[in-house]
Amino acid sequence: MSKDVLNNARYLAAIVALQLQAENARHRHLVVLSGSRKWAVELAYEVIARLGVMQTLWLTDEPQCSTPEWEVEYSPAKKAIRHLGSERSLIVMDAYAGFHPDAFGAISGTLKAGGVFVLLTPEIDQWADYDDPDYERITSLPFARASLTRRFISHINDSISAAQSVLRISEQRGLCHLQNSLEGSIPSGAMTASEPLQSKGGDSSLTPDQQQAVEAICRVVTGHRRRPLVITSDRGRGKSAALGLAAAKLIKRGLSRIVLTAPLIASVESAFAMLEVQFPQGVRTGLGFSTQSGGDCEVIFIPPDELISATPDAELLLVDEAAAIPTPMLETLLVRYSRVVFASTIHGYEGTGRGFAVRFTKTLDQQTPQWRSVHLSSPIRWAENDPLEACVFDALLLNASPNEPIVSRQIDFTKLKTCWLDQDELLHNQTLLKQVFGLLVLAHYRTSPDDLRMLLDGPSLRVVAQFAGSDLVVVALLVREGGLERELGDAIWQGRRRPRGHLIPQVLSSMGGFHEATDLTGERVMRIAVHPSLHQLGLGAALIEEISRQGEHDGVDYIGSSFGATVELISFWQHVGFSPLRLGLQREAASGTHSLVVMRPISASAIALCKEAEQRFYDQFYFDLSGTFNSLSVDMVLRLLGSLEAEKWLLDKRDIADLVAFTEHFRVYESCSHVVAKLVILAATNNMLDSECTKPEAAVLIRRVVQKQTVSAVVSALHLAGKKELEQLLRSAVCKLFLRYQQPLSFS
Ligand SMILES: CC(=O)SCCNC(=O)CCNC(=O)[C@H](O)C(C)(C)COP(=O)(O)OP(=O)(O)OC[C@H]1O[C@@H](n2cnc3c(N)ncnc32)[C@H](O)[C@@H]1OP(=O)(O)O
Structure with a gap:
């Protein structure tokens, strides 16, 4: 027998032994095969055959061969998210096709207890030099993919090598870890008492944590007081199943319509599975579940952005994976739905969860201080101390957090230390890396493992932070843009090319029409x-x-930013001297916000560009408010209108006569709507809508007069009794503003 065949036999025996341990302990394990692609792929097929696994999921862009005997589902890593609702007992990820950080984290959560995750990588000491195709996603001119650093890969490689529970097999070096498993001994910490896996079904199979959650959800509906509930858990604790069982119980107690929302329908699959078990006669449709074929009672899935725009009725709203929904959207749901449960993964593989607990609970404390919380800690899909979970969390820094501050709120600003951090320094100083990444995760709902790679390898990325003593208090990531070749600039302006990176120059040139933006x-x-x-x-x-x-010191033309616009963030950026230059036409599906490009110019050319672009933005903005932006929130409209120039909206004699006819006589609104609009804008530029009108009056003025929403849309959005109430609010608001307008010096 050849040496290779003998070696492979040893490796397979080790993997089989490890899988048996995993099965006994209800754990999951990571196996890393590091060597040539051909060797690793062939060994992986042998693993599938030896473990006898049907329906392996194999993440790759380039399936290496078809497998007649064992069914393998191939999927590009960038589409891994599609598989989130399913469960597998064997997953193969081919890092030769690209190590996709988010996919690695998310897909490992779909591996069942007793399962093995097989990662195929280049040889241990060569992986960080390999031209990883997934790095294409972070290239930016003039940096070609091959020229990028791969510190992130070094970090993952080191983290895997340091993890005692990982079985790593190298083509050149043989077995690197868990050698003792060959002899059938058990790696430390891997074995716990074997417990039966939770069966999908009724209450008896629930963990005490889940039972507590189901009871708490039921109390949200049956309690006399409005008491929102927050359920937090780590991945795999049965949170979604608990939502499903609670929904089933409530339907049995007489509820007829429950709305379930989450960023992805796949993440609530186990809630629907639980409903199917509870109502065997029920009918599952694409987006919902009816308890009987005729409809009767239903649990319906509605994506968050649709919920915000339509606000359909529901006796109970269940929000799953709330951490992946932006806080402003959650706040809107909290206001609109009286009985509501927010459930979220805190230590999720996607890395989005911890900030949720910090940010959203602040809002709950202010708006509904009587809110309650339940935490699910016992895992149901695998046993405690799962080796794969620990390894993935460590590698992707999903447990990272900044130091707990800090001498509470007493910061001595004169003693803050500013540090420009080097990406190499971050790689080699894990404590610092964890602080920086931990703060980003905590602060921003969409920070994911992809961002860790960006932090370590983003070309022309710079990191600046301020410390109070050794505590990190604020961090920013910066990227250099622009200064593009004229020919490329022309092609961008003409809309023929859209190279990766250089966001602000491209937006301003190809969408804003400012050709010179790509030069700066x-x-x-x-x-x-x-x-x-x-x-x-x-x-x-x-x-x-x-x-x-x-x-200024570096000689750049401007500092800019682009972010999902909320009133608070616009207020911050305007306060620090940035002008809004362009509002994205479409809402981002995930955040429900429009992105806003802002700029603080430094050089004379940027000052000229910024002035003109801001002017153009505001000129266009008013017209877009009755079209593209006619569903922008009232607060946001007010915030941006506040910066319009008042001179353009001054009223002439005829306008004033029209307003007299409307406010004091019987002139109908429709015949003078354009003049009313001028008055409203003029008031808004003087920030008088807030001070002169009640909240419902201001909302009617913005929606009906400025955004030209239909009467029925305004009535429904503001929960008014009908057209009459709308007209009363409109008239009273216009009367107040007009009265104020007539007072000397009240409007500039
Ligand atoms: C490109 C991007 O990253 S955009 C995303 C920004 N980051 C985030 O959203 C993460 C979470 N938020 C944060 O980290 C912080 O709140 C930041 C970065 C937005 C603001 O930093 P802070 O230190 O809190 O703001 P700072 O105290 O410097 O505020 C300066 C001014 O901005 C405005 N401002 C700041 N926060 C708010 C707010 N929540 N609501 C209204 N105005 C605000 C105010 O005018 C404030 O001045 P004032 O306090 O004298 O009224």
Whole structure:
């Protein structure tokens, strides 16, 4: 027998032994095959055959061969998210096709107890030199993929090598870990008492945590007081199943319509599975479940952005994976639905969860201080101390967190230390890396493992942070943009080319029409995050000042940013001297927000461009409010209208006569709507809508007069009794504003 065949036999025996241990302990394990692609792929097929696994999921862009005997489902890593609702007992990920950080994290959560995750990588000491195809996603001109650093891969490689529970097999070095498993001994910490897996079904199979959650959900509906519930858990604790069982119980007690929402329908699959078990006669449709074929009672899935725009009736709203939904959307749901449960993974593989607990609970404390919480800690899909979970969390820093601050709110601003952090320094100083990434995760709902790679390898990325003593209090990621070749600039302006990176120059040139934007160089603030316990103390503003000083020193033309626009963020960026230049036409599906490009110019050319682009933005903005932006929130419209120039909206004699006819006589609104609109804009530019009108009046003026929403849309959105109430609110608001207008010096 050849040496290779003998070796492979040893490796397979080790993997089989490990899988048996995993099965006995209800754990999952990571096996890494590091060597040539051909060797690793062939060994992986042998693993599938030896373990006798049907329906292996294999993440790759380039399936290597078809497998007649064993069914393998191939999927590109970038589409791994599609598989989130399913469960597998064997997953293969081919890092030769690209190591996709988010996919690695998310898909490992779909591996069942007793399962094995097989990662195929180049040889241990060559992986970090391999031109990983997935790095294409972070290239940016002039950096070609092959020229990028691969510190992230080094970090993953080191982390895997350091994890005692990983079985690593190298083509050149043989078995690197868990050698003792060959002899059938058990790696430390891997064996716990074997417990039966939770069966999909009724209450008896629930963990005590789940039972507590189901009871708490039922109390949200049956309690006399409005009491929102927050359920938090780690991945695999049966949170979604508990939502499904609670929904079933409530339907049995007489509820007829429950709405379930989550960023992805796949993540609530186990809630629907639970309903199917509870109502065997029920009918599953694409987006919902009816207890009987005729309809009767239903649990319906509605994506968050649709819920916000339509607000359908529901006796109970269940929000799953709430951490992946932006806080402003959650706040809207909290206001609109009286009985509501927010459930979320805190230590999720996607890395989005921990900030949720910090950010959203602040809102709950303010709006509904009587809210309750339940935490699910016992895993149901695998046993405690799962080796794969520990390894993935460590490698992707999903447990990272900034130091717990800090001498509470007493920061001595004169002693803050600004540090420009080197990406190499971050790689080699894991404590610092964890602090920085931990703060980004905590502060921003969409920070994911992909961002860890960006942090370590993003070309022309710079990291600046401020420390109070050894505590990180604020961090920003910056990326250099622009200064593009004229020929490329022309092609971008003409809409013929859209190279990766250079977001602000491209948006301003190809969409805003400012050809010169691609010539200028700018520093884009990709992310800025202040420790959540230290917001609104001036730390964010101070760091922006530091960034601007450095930008000036470096000779860049401007500092810019692009972010999902909320009223609070617009307020922050305007406060620190940035002008809005372009609002994205479409809402991002995940955040429900429009992205806003802002700029603080430094050079004379950027000052000229910024002035003109801002003017153009506002000129266009008013017209877009009755079209593209006619569903923009009232607060956001008010915020942006506040910066319009009042002179363009001054009223002439005839306008004033029209307003007299409307407010004092019987002129109908429709015949003078354009003049009413002028008055409203004029008032908004003087920030008088808030001070002169009640909230419902201001909302009617913005929606009906400025955004030209239909009467029925306004009535429904503002929960008015009907057209009459709308007309009364409109008339009373216009009367107040007109009266104020007639007072000397009240409008500038
Ligand atoms: C490109 C991007 O990264 S955009 C995403 C920004 N980051 C995040 O959303 C993460 C979470 N949030 C944060 O980290 C912080 O709140 C930041 C970075 C937005 C702001 O930093 P902070 O230190 O809290 O703000 P700072 O105290 O410097 O505020 C300066 C001014 O901005 C405005 N402002 C700041 N936060 C708010 C807010 N929540 N609501 C209204 N206005 C605000 C105010 O005018 C404030 O001045 P004032 O306090 O004198 O009224």
